[in-house]
Amino acid sequence: xxxxxxxxxxxxxxxxxxxxxxxxxxGGTSRMKREADASMQAAxxxxxxxxxxxxxxxxxxxxxxxSVVDEMLAQGRYALLLRPQLIGNLSPEQLARxxxxxxxxxxxxxxxxxxxxxxxxDESAGEAPLLRLEAYYLDRYPVTNxxxxxxxxxxxxxxxxxxxxxxxxxxxxxxxxxxxxxxRNWKNGRFPRGEEHHPVAGVxxxxxxxxxxxxxxxxxxxxxxxKAGSWPVSIPGHPLLSRRxxxxxxxxxxxANLWGSGPGHTVSVFEFPSGVSVGGVHQLIGxxxxxxxxxxxxxxxxxxxxxxxxxxxxxxxxxxxxxxxGQATCQFQSADVALTRKHNIGFRCAIHLNxxxxxxxxxxxxxxxxxxxxxxxxxx
Amino acid sequence: MNRGVALELDSLRLAHYGNQISCLICAEGNxxxxxxxxxxxxxxxxxxxxxxxxxxxxxFAALGPSGVGKTVYLGMLLDxxxxxxxxxxxxxxxxxxxxxxxxTIGALSRCEFPTKTPNEPxxxxxxxxxxxxxxxxxxxxxxxxxxxxxxxxxxxxxxHSYRVIHSLLSRCDGVMILIDGTKLQAGSLDEDYFTMxxxxxxxELATDPKRPWSSRPVALIFSKADQCESCFxxxxxxxxxxxxxxxxxxxxxxxxxxxxxxxxxxxxxxxxVRGNPxxxxxxxxxxxxxxxxxxxxxxxxxx
Numbered sequence: 001x002x003x004x005x006x007x008x009x010x011x012x013x014x015x016x017x018x019x020x021x022x023x024x025x026x027g028g029t030s031r032m033k034r035e036a037d038a039s040m041q042a043a044x045x046x047x048x049x050x051x052x053x054x055x056x057x058x059x060x061x062x063x064x065x066x067s068v069v070d071e072m073l074a075q076g077r078y079a080l081l082l083r084p085q086l087i088g089n090l091s092p093e094q095l096a097r098x099x100x101x102x103x104x105x106x107x108x109x110x111x112x113x114x115x116x117x118x119x120x121x122d123e124s125a126g127e128a129p130l131l132r133l134e135a136y137y138l139d140r141y142p143v144t145n146x147x148x149x150x151x152x153x154x155x156x157x158x159x160x161x162x163x164x165x166x167x168x169x170x171x172x173x174x175x176x177x178x179x180x181x182x183x184r185n186w187k188n189g190r191f192p193r194g195e196e197h198h199p200v201a202g203v204x205x206x207x208x209x210x211x212x213x214x215x216x217x218x219x220x221x222x223x224x225x226x227k228a229g230s231w232p233v234s235i236p237g238h239p240l241l242s243r244r245x246x247x248x249x250x251x252x253x254x255x256a257n258l259w260g261s262g263p264g265h266t267v268s269v270f271e272f273p274s275g276v277s278v279g280g281v282h283q284l285i286g287x288x289x290x291x292x293x294x295x296x297x298x299x300x301x302x303x304x305x306x307x308x309x310x311x312x313x314x315x316x317x318x319x320x321x322x323x324x325x326g327q328a329t330c331q332f333q334s335a336d337v338a339l340t341r342k343h344n345i346g347f348r349c350a351i352h353l354n355x356x357x358x359x360x361x362x363x364x365x366x367x368x369x370x371x372x373x374x375x376x377x378x379x380x
Numbered sequence: 381m382n383r384g385v386a387l388e389l390d391s392l393r394l395a396h397y398g399n400q401i402s403c404l405i406c407a408e409g410n411x412x413x414x415x416x417x418x419x420x421x422x423x424x425x426x427x428x429x430x431x432x433x434x435x436x437x438x439x440f441a442a443l444g445p446s447g448v449g450k451t452v453y454l455g456m457l458l459d460x461x462x463x464x465x466x467x468x469x470x471x472x473x474x475x476x477x478x479x480x481x482x483x484t485i486g487a488l489s490r491c492e493f494p495t496k497t498p499n500e501p502x503x504x505x506x507x508x509x510x511x512x513x514x515x516x517x518x519x520x521x522x523x524x525x526x527x528x529x530x531x532x533x534x535x536x537x538x539x540h541s542y543r544v545i546h547s548l549l550s551r552c553d554g555v556m557i558l559i560d561g562t563k564l565q566a567g568s569l570d571e572d573y574f575t576m577x578x579x580x581x582x583x584e585l586a587t588d589p590k591r592p593w594s595s596r597p598v599a600l601i602f603s604k605a606d607q608c609e610s611c612f613x614x615x616x617x618x619x620x621x622x623x624x625x626x627x628x629x630x631x632x633x634x635x636x637x638x639x640x641x642x643x644x645x646x647x648x649x650x651x652x653v654r655g656n657p658x659x660x661x662x663x664x665x666x667x668x669x670x671x672x673x674x675x676x677x678x679x680x681x682x683x
Contacts, residue, residue, distance in 0.1 A: 120491050120651070120661075177510060259667070296649075321646075321666040323460075324489050332665040336647045342609075343647070344666065349538060 019035030045186055070093050077151040079103050079137075093132035105278040106137035108353070113234055114227035114244060117331045119297065126149040128239065128331075131223045137350035137356075138220055138228045141269040141282050142199035142290060143211065145183075145191035150191060151211050158183035162213040172340060174207055183207075184341040188233050197268040199288045205313040205338040208291045208347040217291040217349035222333065224350055225316045229285070229330035231278040241312045244329050246277035246284050251325040256286030259323045266320055266344075285328050288346035289315040291334075296335030319344035390666035400507050401427050404437070404523065420451040420544035421501035426508055426523055429473055437508070437521035439449070440677060441548055444558035445574045446529030449603040451494050451505075453558060455484020456644050456667050457674055458507060467514040467674060472507070473521075480505035480526050487642070488665045497528040502626035503543045504528065504549035513678065520678075531573070536581045550585050554597040554677040561611045561641065572623040579626075583633050597680035598637040599673035600630065605620070606643030606668060636680050642669035 028311040039115065071088065072081060081090060090098060090280035115128040156162070157174060158181075180189035185204030190199070204210075214219050220228070230242035245251060247304055253261035255275035262272075276282050284290075296312040312335040318328030321344055336345060400409035404426040408419035411558075416423055430437055435459060459481040472478045483505070487494040497504060505526045510519040527545060535542040563571050569677035582593045602618060603613035611618050619627045619639045630637045641661045644661030652658040 085533055119663075210548065284659075312647075318664075319669065323665040324485075326489055327664050334647065336663075342646075343627065 029234065031291070039337055047377045055146045060236075064089070065089075066094070067327050071074060073101060075154065075215075076101070076105065077145050077215050078105065078125060079349075079356070082356045083216065084357040097345065102137070102356075105140060106351070107140050107228070107277075108137055109133075109135065109224070109279050109281075110233065111135040112227070113238055113240055114223050114232050115232065116223050116226055116298055117333075118334045119335075127239070133223055133227055135353040136220075136350050137353060138219075138279075138281055139348045140280055142288055142346045142348045143208075144197050145200050147195035148200040148203070148211060149191060149196075150182065151214050152182045154214075156210060156214050159210075159214070162210045164206060164209065170323070171205070174204065174341070176202075185343060195266070197270060197273055198282075199269055201343050201346045203267060203339045205291045207341075209293075212347075212349045215349060217351045219291055220350035221317065222292045222294045222314050225284070225292050226330050228279055228281050229277050229317075235286075242330070243278075245275075246281070247275055247331065251271045251328070255334050256283070256318070256328065257284045258318060258321045258328055259321050262286070262320050264320065283319050284330070286322065287320055287335065288317075288344055289319045289342075291345060291347040292318050296333070311339075313338045315345055401431075403427055404430050404623055405551075407546055416431075416502045417544075417552060420495070420547055422478070422525075422544050422548075423502075423506055425474060425476065426506060429508055430521065430523075433521050435521070437523045438511075438575050438681060439523045439525065439552035440555045440556065440674075441525065441552045441553050442558060443511070443527075443532060443578055444529060444603070445533060445571070446496070447561075447585070448529060448558045448560050448571075450529065450558055451497055451526050452484055452488070453556070453583055453601070453603060453642060453670065454479045454507070455494065455522060455663075455668050456488075458524075459485050459669050460670055461511075461674075468671065468678070469512045470522075471510045471512070471519075474508060474511050474544070476505075477507045477509055482626060483612075490662065491661050493660070497526055499528045499534075501527075501529045501542065502629070515676050533577070536577050539581075539642050543644065545552070547587075549582060553681055554599070554676065556599045556601055556673055558603045558621065559604045559626075561618070564602070565608040565610075565671045574624045578627055579629050579633065592635055595635055597631070598675050600637060601669075601673050602639070602641045604643060604645075604667070605641035606646055607648065611641035612643075612669065615641045634646065635682045638673075638676055640669055640673040640676070643667070644670070644672065646683045 026033065035125065069081060072078075072095075078098045080092075081098045082085065082102060089093065111132075111134050113130050113132050116131055117128040118166065121128075142277045157171060160168065163171060176183060176186035178188050180186070180214075181351070182189050183191070183200055185192070186202070191198075209219055229246045230244070232240045232242040234240055235339060241358075245255075247255050256272055257263075257267050266287055269287070272283060272286065275285055277284055292314045294314045296314045314332050315336055316330075316332070318332070327334070399412070401412055401424065402412075403417035403420060403424065404420055405422040406417060406420040408417055410417055410424055410427075415425045426437075434601065443452050444450050458470060458472075461468055461479065462472065475477075479674055484494050507522075507524045507526075509522050509524075511522050516556045529550075530543060531542050535545040537659055540546055557575055559571050559575050579598070582598075585593060600615075600619070602608075602615055604612045616627075616639045618641070619630075644665060644667050647663040648660050648667040650658050651661045
């Protein structure tokens with residue numbers, strides 16, 4: 001990698017280090033905020049890394065930057081472009097496309113309460129603890145093979161800053177059947193033919209986290225995942241009304257790819273559309289289990305907390321081979337070892353609403369540019 | 381009721397008692413109202429139900445050491461075959477035949493493993509069912525017991541200590557031998573020896589000379605394969621790599637044998653329970669490779 005002085009370049013990429021320090025200075029109070037910031041830093045740092053790999057070209061032109069933006073949009077990295085630090089530099093046309101990509105790709109889950117039942121308990125165990133969440137976006141579909149292929153093709157497995165240092169030693173093991181970096185079931189760095197819209201599986205928790213960082217998002221917490229599916233309604237004076245399944249209270253196997261209702265393997269994320277949640281999030285139940293950000297707490301008497309450090313990470317939603325109805329509910333929590341790369345575990349991503357620029361109220365031209373955070377000094 | 385009629389009924393009952401019913405497993409004669417065979421302790425209801433069919437039921441046995449997963453495997457197999465509307469279907473004959481799958485699935489749905497099968501034969505779960513398949517016009521009657529692993533190895537080490545096991549293994553039509561794939565992967569040779577003991581025991585059993593054990597189908601199943609995924613990729617290669625002795629004895633002495641891999645729990649964890657020792661629990665149920673060994677056994681029954 002070539003090292004360059006920030007002063008030797010102009011435009012967005014020369015200012016990224018400043019944004020890092022700005023972000024760190026902002027100092028979120030909650031763990032989620034800190035993680036989101038870390039995710040953002042890592043993702044932007046990855047962009048810098050890629051730029052550093054390129055030959056030292058003269059100053060970037062608006063056209064070159066536009067092509068970078070287009071490439072990022074094609075890779076599905078719209079969440080990165082919608083960060084407050086970057087959004088003011090998008091052209092109106094790019095902003096419109098980026099906003100459309102967000103609306104197509106992610107469903108908004110409003111702020112509010114959710115109950116999170118500890119593992120090994122069911123409805124008979126009484127009231128579960130209430131948690132309050134800020135509004136957030138959740139991917140409408142699990143991350144697909146074709147989406148993940150962008151990450152692999154762009155050298156995601158070599159961009160060390162988006163990987164947790166604790167996992168660097170294991171990175172060389174994250175290979176496909178032919179020894180190329182990628183999910184376990186891929187071959188020659190490519191997903192199986194005809195499975196571009198299948199959820200990516202055979203990735204461990206760390207790979208899911210790295211992808212989420214690269215794309216400018218993060219893994220959802222357990223509470224966020226459950227809230228998107230159970231869509232709780234809070235009526236004063238009543239317990240929280242939550243759905244057992246995204247479509248209602250009763251299991252309906254025609255709405256999800258589970259054991260006995262599907263072909264016995266993963267299907268396209270666009271199948272089983274009737275299983276959609278109230279908020280427009282698909283396939284929360286069935287097809288593949290989904291990694292969440294949280295650790296799995298084996299102490300059944302306590303609610304899952306992020307402070308419990310175990311080597312197991314939480315997974316939610318059931319998969320194509322989930323046998324029991326009771327294990328394919330919004331509340332059911334399972335887990336697996338963070339390094340495991342199983343054929344039936346995938347993931348989807350989330351992002352806090354507050355981490356995105358508030359483009360609903362302000363047009364791109366009106367967004368105040370943070371000092372020194374211009375995406376391009378002369379956006380053409 | 382007058383006295384004359386009562387005498388007639390008593391006579392009928394006495395006559396009935398004289399007509400003994402043979403135990404389905406050991407063929408010992410038992411009185412019609414016996415609940416368990418006086419010789420081997422197998423449930424006599426199997427014999428009563430088998431009387432309604434001209435042909436004797438097919439018998440399969442699941443063998444393996446204690447804790448290898450015989451109960452989970454059988455319970456899962458029976459439940460899957462009774463739920464799936466595909467080419468193989470099982471229908472239980474009698475409520476007692478549902479107990480095994482009920483207990484197994486009930487425990488798994490609570491994220492627990494079923495309790496250990498007791499050593500006493502009269503406390504084992506027996507399954508009597510009808511198997512329907514697309515390949516056979518008539519349904520096949522089938523009996524499958526869930527035996528205790530410790531009792532099984534007591535019989536292997538001291539033949540005739542468990543008459544029910546001795547009789548069953550002498551006459552059963554095929555066996556599923558479960559081998560703990562995780563222990564093999566960890567380098568333990570115990571599983572290799574256990575299985576070799578079992579196979580040697582089978583070959584030495586005095587059975588019908590027209591139907592020696594060497595010609596009966598033997599399915600060797602690596603259990604808990606979800607914890608060692610390479611099992612699924614090529615069970616034969618896995619056997620050669622991790623259980624060479626077993627692999628060799630199978631090739632030498634059993635014309636019809638095949639290795640399989642099966643898993644029920646997608647993941648397990650050591651769960652600490654306040655006031656009690658921690659224990660392993662299944663974190664979810666995702667059966668894999670469960671039906672294939674059984675289907676292979678059925679296909680190889682008479683072939």
